[in-house]
Amino acid sequence: MNDKAKTGDQIASAIEAAKGRATVKDIYFVACGGSYALMLPNQYIMDRESGEIAGHALNAAEFKARAPKRLGETSIVILCSHSGTTPETVEAARYAREAGALTIALTNDAGSPLDEASEYTIYYEHEPKQISPDHSTAVLTRLTFGILDAREGNENAAKVEEALKALPSIVDAAIKSHDERIATFAESxxxxxxxxxxxxxxxxxxxxxxxxxxxxxxxxxxxxxxxxxxxxxxxxxxxxxxxxxxxxxxxxxxxxxxxxxxxxxxxxxxxxxxxxxxxxxxxxxxxxxxxxxxxxxxxxxxxxxxxxxxxxxxxxxxxxxxxxxxxx
Amino acid sequence: MNDKAKTGDQIASAIEAAKGRATVKDIYFVACGGSYALMLPNQYIMDRESGEIAGHALNAAEFKARAPKRLGETSIVILCSHSGTTPETVEAARYAREAGALTIALTNDAGSPLDEASEYTIYYEHEPKQISPDHSTAVLTRLTFGILDAREGNENAAKVEEALKALPSIVDAAIKSHDERIATFAESxxxxxxxxxxxxxxxxxxxxxxxxxxxxxxxxxxxxxxxxxxxxxxxxxxxxxxxxxxxxxxxxxxxxxxxxxxxxxxxxxxxxxxxxxxxxxxxxxxxxxxxxxxxxxxxxxxxxxxxxxxxxxxxxxxxxxxxxxxxx
Incomplete structure (x- = not known):
């Protein structure tokens, strides 16, 4: 369903929109469970790399209940739901968009409620025992660094793109080399x-x-x-x-x-x-x-x-x- | 060791210093373990109540390793260690102060390394089975709302002071009323x-x-x-x-x-x-x-x-x- 050119184009469009905002003070990374976990490294990236934008990672229900006072025109809200149907995440997207924030969603399912609720959507590949630059976690990282680079300039953004290209073969080799350890772990x-x-x-x-x-x-x-x-x-x-x-x-x-x-x-x-x-x-x-x-x-x-x-x-x-x- | 007038004065001095900073963009709430847990509600308060300042709660070792790029003259770093000797928290205070941040520490021990390392120190009372406005968690909340009120104006700050005064008798009564349930819980x-x-x-x-x-x-x-x-x-x-x-x-x-x-x-x-x-x-x-x-x-x-x-x-x-x- 996804083709890589399309994922790349979608990331680029979202970055362009982020660049077009007059002021960006906060990025909220919002999701639930496994998708929420994907957000945490991106909050880390903001702390490490951004001189101008604060990063916040929140469970989607907590985000809506908390209703951050700073949420508005100066906010970007990045959301993720694999099926695109997680009710709390869809609700969070609607809430953020209504508040004037730029909403960017990641999902594996085009046409899903999260896709509909968000201004920009990026589709990602899914194969949990592999990694590629088009898997959800890599797409998020490309998006975060892309926004950083577009708004503040960032020397590590290009290096991250290179690292993501090198990753698949490293991970494949690591999995092969752990074959015996994996079997021992499982039995023990x-x-x-x-x-x-x-x-x-x-x-x-x-x-x-x-x-x-x-x-x-x-x-x-x-x-x-x-x-x-x-x-x-x-x-x-x-x-x-x-x-x-x-x-x-x-x-x-x-x-x-x-x-x-x-x-x-x-x-x-x-x-x-x-x-x-x-x-x-x-x-x-x-x-x-x-x-x-x-x-x-x-x-x-x-x-x-x-x-x-x-x-x-x-x-x-x-x-x-x-x-x-x-x-x- | 602590007298209440002193705790109140120390909170007031720290708020005054926070007010005196030209610009404040971030408050970092930094500690370890149980003291780190005390920080989380304050990060929540910042999300809910602040229009201008982002709040971040971080384990002290993670804070130093992460070395937030925004940390500097526009930052306030609030730290807590009961003994004042937690090495990671003391290190974090030194690191933050050197970066130009305003450092405010809470501790139960005057003259401790955390006290020495921080620009402002507030001593708190400690009796885990009671609560008062001078217990660590309440002191932190008074400090957070005090800074908010001083810098942005905050309608809830005065209400929180009142709530903290009402809390001790409510909690004492709740503990008494749970007497039987506590015994049942322990045995079961x-x-x-x-x-x-x-x-x-x-x-x-x-x-x-x-x-x-x-x-x-x-x-x-x-x-x-x-x-x-x-x-x-x-x-x-x-x-x-x-x-x-x-x-x-x-x-x-x-x-x-x-x-x-x-x-x-x-x-x-x-x-x-x-x-x-x-x-x-x-x-x-x-x-x-x-x-x-x-x-x-x-x-x-x-x-x-x-x-x-x-x-x-x-x-x-x-x-x-x-x-x-x-x-x-």
């Missing part, structure tokens, strides 16, 4: 009732989506995403020899935080799985921008981990007891 | 291995601190704070008849979100504990500002719940296996 974790995830910087987003979408939603395994910087201020007391963690070790500004958490967790738990951006081959990416794309490598690789885990547990990722089964 | 939950917490708006902060500081840290019970708006986009699939939740029902903008989550959770779990702001007597507070103070009532009441739970489990809240036991 198939009877776990709790698995924690941990990360910092952009990688916290992956820790969060893995905890809520894979473990809690698709595997009915108790989980929580722990921010590596918060770990030592409470959560670390839960660590014990039999408590499993998946910890993401990035190559960006948060690496020292990751290393500290890993050093502690591996000392007191026998069940720590570390995914290291460097070991995955991300060291080949320009060090100025690797932190903006490495979460995409973690997310894709971890999806392959969950396929194997689901098989070992006899609990397919597609099984739900409430979602799609009833009104709620 | 003493063998639970996982307890989830849930909230939205300002109350999410209490859900978060209860999950990480009480359950994980002080009771070694697995936990995660679930945002009520995120619940239906993943986490709700973990709900089952034997999965316990504590859910906070507020009287503010997020009440419909809370109600939806409670309706679902109580239908599929037999172990849902709902704390309702209205039932606690918060309906007596001005409805324009109740959402800015109700989390303090939840936090104080829940602390009494945890005392009783700790007793039933024979696991005092003061026991740690890592914290205070070793270097990490």
């Amino acid at each position: 974790h198939k009877r776990e009732e709790v698995i924690y995830t941990m990360g910092a910087g952009t990688n916290y987003a992956i820790a969060y989506s893995y905890a809520i979408c894979i473990f809690q939603e698709m595997q009915w395994i108790h989980s929580a995403a722990i921010h590596a910087g918060e770990y030592f201020h409470g959560p670390f007391e839960i660590t014990d020899y039999d408590v499993p963690f998946i910890i993401l070790k990035g190559l960006g500004a948060s690496r020292p935080m990751d290393e500290r958490a890993i050093a502690f967790a591996t000392q007191y738990s026998d069940k720590v799985t570390v995914l290291d951006s460097e070991e995955l081959g991300l060291g080949a990416i320009d060090s100025d921008v690797v932190e903006y794309v490495e979460h995409m490598a973690f997310g894709t690789l971890l999806r392959v981990y969950s396929d194997k885990l689901a098989f070992s547990r006899g609990h397919p990722l597609t099984v739900r007891r409430y979602m799609w089964q009833m009104e709620y | 939950h003493k063998r639970e291995e996982v307890i989830y917490t849930m909230g939205a708006g300002t109350n999410y902060a209490i859900a978060y601190s209860y999950a990480i500081c009480i359950f994980q840290e002080m009771q070694w019970i697995h936990s995660a704070a679930i945002h009520a708006g995120e619940y239906f986009h993943g986490p709700f699939e973990i709900t089952d008849y034997d999965v316990p939740f504590i859910i906070l029902k507020g009287l503010g903008a997020s009440r419909p979100m809370d109600e939806r989550a409670i309706a679902f959770a109580t239908q599929y779990s037999d172990k849902v504990t709902v704390l309702d702001s209205e039932e606690l007597g918060l309906g007596a507070i001005d409805s324009d500002v109740v959402e800015y103070v109700e989390h303090m009532a939840f936090g104080t009441l829940l602390r009494v719940y945890s005392d009783k739970l700790a007793f039933s489990r024979g696991h005092p809240l003061t026991v740690r296996r890592y914290m205070w036991q070793m270097e990490y």
Whole structure:
């Protein structure tokens, strides 16, 4: 349904519209669940890279309830819903547009309610065990850097485009090289009732989506995403020899935080799985921008981990007891 | 050590300094763990009430690693550490001050490294099973509204001061009225291995601190704070008849979100504990500002719940296996 030229054109149109606004003070990144998790690295990008625009990431229902006072003509609101039907996100788009904000939506479904509700729409590709510049998370990053570059000039925008092109083959190779580790992980974790995830910087987003979408939603395994910087201020007391963690070790500004958490967790738990951006081959990416794309490598690789885990547990990722089964 | 006149004077001095800045574009709320949780309602206040200043809440290590590009002369950085010795928070204060930001610290300990590192310091009272306008969470709220009022004018600032004065007797009465429920909760939950917490708006902060500081840290019970708006986009699939939740029902903008989550959770779990702001007597507070103070009532009441739970489990809240036991 999507062709890449079209996705590129749609991103360009949205950036052009963002450039055309007289003043932009805020970008709100608004969605729910897994799509909300995709927004977090973009809020991070705004903090790191923008001199003029504040970035905010909010769950769509929280966004509407909170009704930010600054929301208006000086706002861009970026939304995402895979099906384009998530009611809270569609509502948020209508609300933001009515307030005068520029609304830009990402969805996998043209003609969906979110598409209709938003001024600009970008369609993305979807294949969770692969990554490309036209996958949702990459499209969002291109959009965020594109807006930054158009409005303020940004030296990293072009580097990010290059990094996204290099990513698919790095991730494919990483998945192949983890074949044995994935099988070992699945067998050794198939009877776990709790698995924690941990990360910092952009990688916290992956820790969060893995905890809520894979473990809690698709595997009915108790989980929580722990921010590596918060770990030592409470959560670390839960660590014990039999408590499993998946910890993401990035190559960006948060690496020292990751290393500290890993050093502690591996000392007191026998069940720590570390995914290291460097070991995955991300060291080949320009060090100025690797932190903006490495979460995409973690997310894709971890999806392959969950396929194997689901098989070992006899609990397919597609099984739900409430979602799609009833009104709620 | 603290006298109330002094706390009030210190808040006033910090507000005066904030007023004196030529331009303020951002307030960063920076701390770790339980003190970080205190920051979240203040970030919420900025979203709801400020027309000119963006609010950001960040873990102190994440703040320093992220190194926000906008940080500088147009920034206020508000920090908190109970002991005043949390290394990441002290580092963050130094970093922010060097960048030209106005630094305002809250601590229970005068002369502590955080006090030394920050331009302005406010000392607060500490008695977790009570609340007063001079407790840390209330002091932060007075500071945030004070800065807002001084810089932009704010109609709710005076109402919040009144609400904080009314709060202590409401909370004392709520604690007394929950006496039996607290005992029942403690006995019925003493063998639970996982307890989830849930909230939205300002109350999410209490859900978060209860999950990480009480359950994980002080009771070694697995936990995660679930945002009520995120619940239906993943986490709700973990709900089952034997999965316990504590859910906070507020009287503010997020009440419909809370109600939806409670309706679902109580239908599929037999172990849902709902704390309702209205039932606690918060309906007596001005409805324009109740959402800015109700989390303090939840936090104080829940602390009494945890005392009783700790007793039933024979696991005092003061026991740690890592914290205070070793270097990490």
